[in-house]
Amino acid sequence: MSLLQSKPAQNDTMPVGGSSPQSRHFANLSRFARRGFFPIITLAAVGALWEVIVRVSGVAEYLVPTPSAVWSRLTGDLGYFLFHGLITLYESLGGFAMGTVVAVVAAGVMAHSRLLERTVYPIALLIKVTPIVAIAPLFVIWFGFGSFPKMMIAALITFFPVMVNTFIGLRSVNPTTMDFFRLLDAGQAHVLFKLRVPSALPYLFAAFRIAVPLSVIGAVVGEWFTGDRGLGSVIIVAHHNIDMPTLFSAIAVLACIGLGLTGITALIERRVLFWHDSQQSGPGL
Amino acid sequence: MGRGDWEQSVVENRKPHVTFRGLTHEYGNGDARVTALTDIDLEIYEGEFVSIIGPSGCGKTTLLRIVGDLLTPTHGTVRIDHATPYEARHQRLFGAVFQDAALLPWRTAAENVSLSFELNRDADGDDKNRDVDELLDTVGLGGFHDSYPYQLSGGMKQRVALARALAARPRILLMDEPFGSLDEITRPDMGYELLRIWEGRPTTVLFVTHSIVEAVMLSDRVIVLSPRPGEIVDVVDIELSRPRLQFIEESQEFADYTALMRGLLKGARREPLAV
Numbered sequence: 075m076s077l078l079q080s081k082p083a084q085n086d087t088m089p090v091g092g093s094s095p096q097s098r099h100f101a102n103l104s105r106f107a108r109r110g111f112f113p114i115i116t117l118a119a120v121g122a123l124w125e126v127i128v129r130v131s132g133v134a135e136y137l138v139p140t141p142s143a144v145w146s147r148l149t150g151d152l153g154y155f156l157f158h159g160l161i162t163l164y165e166s167l168g169g170f171a172m173g174t175v176v177a178v179v180a181a182g183v184m185a186h187s188r189l190l191e192r193t194v195y196p197i198a199l200l201i202k203v204t205p206i207v208a209i210a211p212l213f214v215i216w217f218g219f220g221s222f223p224k225m226m227i228a229a230l231i232t233f234f235p236v237m238v239n240t241f242i243g244l245r246s247v248n249p250t251t252m253d254f255f256r257l258l259d260a261g262q263a264h265v266l267f268k269l270r271v272p273s274a275l276p277y278l279f280a281a282f283r284i285a286v287p288l289s290v291i292g293a294v295v296g297e298w299f300t301g302d303r304g305l306g307s308v309i310i311v312a313h314h315n316i317d318m319p320t321l322f323s324a325i326a327v328l329a330c331i332g333l334g335l336t337g338i339t340a341l342i343e344r345r346v347l348f349w350h351d352s353q354q355s356g357p358g359l
Numbered sequence: 360m361g362r363g364d365w366e367q368s369v370v371e372n373r374k375p376h377v378t379f380r381g382l383t384h385e386y387g388n389g390d391a392r393v394t395a396l397t398d399i400d401l402e403i404y405e406g407e408f409v410s411i412i413g414p415s416g417c418g419k420t421t422l423l424r425i426v427g428d429l430l431t432p433t434h435g436t437v438r439i440d441h442a443t444p445y446e447a448r449h450q451r452l453f454g455a456v457f458q459d460a461a462l463l464p465w466r467t468a469a470e471n472v473s474l475s476f477e478l479n480r481d482a483d484g485d486d487k488n489r490d491v492d493e494l495l496d497t498v499g500l501g502g503f504h505d506s507y508p509y510q511l512s513g514g515m516k517q518r519v520a521l522a523r524a525l526a527a528r529p530r531i532l533l534m535d536e537p538f539g540s541l542d543e544i545t546r547p548d549m550g551y552e553l554l555r556i557w558e559g560r561p562t563t564v565l566f567v568t569h570s571i572v573e574a575v576m577l578s579d580r581v582i583v584l585s586p587r588p589g590e591i592v593d594v595v596d597i598e599l600s601r602p603r604l605q606f607i608e609e610s611q612e613f614a615d616y617t618a619l620m621r622g623l624l625k626g627a628r629r630e631p632l633a634v
Contacts, residue, residue: 255478257427259449268474
């Protein structure tokens with residue numbers, strides 16, 4: 075009998091990936107730093123080359139500014155760019171949140187019933203294929219000049235990728251796991267919250283990678299049409315004044331916002347989806 | 360392999376647990392119709408370990424899915440203590456282990472086992488944690504309660520799946536090639552572990568496999584199915600004494616059974632259809 079009660083065989087006891095989510099998390103950070111090294115060096119080299127070419131050729135600043143001119147404009151009036159940047163960030167995130175909530179609800183409704191799927195999906199597709207730039211002026215007329223119309227545009231552009239992915243995610247449950255739930259006579263709510271929703275999370279995060287930068291586009295497009303606040307309006311005003319250093323500074327701040335949001339999304343994804351195949355190897359951005 | 364008189368009387372006195380009557384299942388309709396199972400008549404007794412063996416596509420899995428009410432047969436009936444599979448499922452009589460461990464990857468081993476309690480609306484809160492610990496120890500995963508599936512090997516995942524199935528306290532354990540994806544070294548160990556665990560529990564086991572050795576090693580009876588359409592070729596009683604100890608595969612008796620089974624499976628193989 076002692077033979078039968080032996081512990082699992084040797085080949086069976088070795089864990090495949092022994093590290094905890096936390097230690098892998100730090101490994102990812104340092105890998106991110108290492109991966110950032112070469113792009114930053116390259117970017118600095120391009121900037122230096124640009125500076126030299128502009129100075130030597132004597133191109134006018136209203137056509138191409140030197141990086142140093144952009145830098146001094148940006149750092150000289152950092153409060154100004156931060157203020158407008160934060161407004162754009164606020165509008166992007168607000169719109170992203172609204173669009174995501176509506177999209178997840180719509181996806182849940184569609185996953186629940188074929189009839190609703192056939193009703194909701196074509197409408198969602200219609201919204202997606204209509205150029206956002208064409209709808210933006212309409213929203214400004216309807217919703218006025220505050221942050222709300224910009225958020226609505228960001229929400230609209232966020233909606234479709236999040237909805238489609240969540241819908242696919244809710245449907246893409248491992249059939250064997252589904253069998254197990256059925257065999258144990260699991261209720262509808264258990265199937266939804268213990269199986270479908272967690273199964274949909276990897277799809278949801280894949281959508282976020284697309285939707286987060288899109289929401290910034292939505293906010294900026296909205297700001298173009300109402301020249302009061304935000305980096306979009308800064309760009310329009312700078313464009314009218316042919317104020318290139320300001321224009322480039324606004325672009326640089328927008329790029330930083332996009333990069334920051336994408337990085338934060340990737341970090342959250344790693345935290346939440348540590349169990350998923352996609353997180354076992356490969357980069358997060 | 361005729362049964363002895365003694366064996367006969369024991370079998371007759373036992374209570375049939377699962378009864379198949381004229382069970383036939385066809386997939387698809389019209390020209391695309393494929394008959395997976397034909398005319399299965401069979402009794403499985405309470406506490407019996409029964410294997411269903413046959414080549415790929417003989418309807419082994421179909422049979423198991425019909426018992427578990429995951430599939431409705433086109434003809435015939437299955438009764439579990441007079442209950443239909445549907446009723447039996449609602450009475451929560453079943454536990455299952457599949458070839459794919461099908462663990463929830465976002466849950467630790469312990470959380471996967473406690474899933475069975477969570478899905479059971481009338482489970483008692485206090486017993487849960489103690490039972491989970493005990494079950495994981497039983498399947499030999501004492502130190503891996505907080506490991507996630509991605510940190511476990513294939514064999515360990517199947518151990519978690521087995522613990523999860525046992526947590527539902529099933530009267531009937533449905534096992535669909537549970538060790539099918541494991542290597543030849545891990546596989547017999549898992550078989551012996553399963554026997555050890557089963558011997559301590561009054562559970563009827565329906566075990567689908569395509570391994571002759573596994574079927575002989577584990578079972579009281581082996582149902583041999585023919586391919587397409589799946590028909591019962593023979594039912595073989597395995598009269599090896601229990602508990603079955605390691606290295607039983609080396610005995611002459613064991614070799615006789617596997618030879619018999621190989622012959623039955625060979626005889627059942629049909630000529631390929633000329634299309």
